[in-house]
Amino acid sequence: xxxxxxxxxxxxxxxxxxxxxxxxxxxxxxxxxxxxxxxxxxxxxxxxxxxxxxxxxxxxxxxxxxxxxxxxxxxx
Numbered sequence: 001x002x003x004x005x006x007x008x009x010x011x012x013x014x015x016x017x018x019x020x021x022x023x024x025x026x027x028x029x030x031x032x033x034x035x036x037x038x039x040x041x042x043x044x045x046x047x048x049x050x051x052x053x054x055x056x057x058x059x060x061x062x063x064x065x066x067x068x069x070x071x072x073x074x075x076x
Contacts, residue, residue, distance in 0.1 A: 014067040018060070018066075018067050027039045
């Protein structure tokens, strides 16, 4: 793997949603320390359910895993 993967547009098509999921997961975890345990998504407050953080964590691992696998195995 060389430094070419950083300029590959297909990598960024995979990595940008991964960055969005990372931000959402961070917002969910930080909302646990507020009084209501709610976070905002598109301006609407959303109450956390028990399954939201584990599901987002799995999605986080899946999407970042795809980005890393593409960078390692499919770039010249």
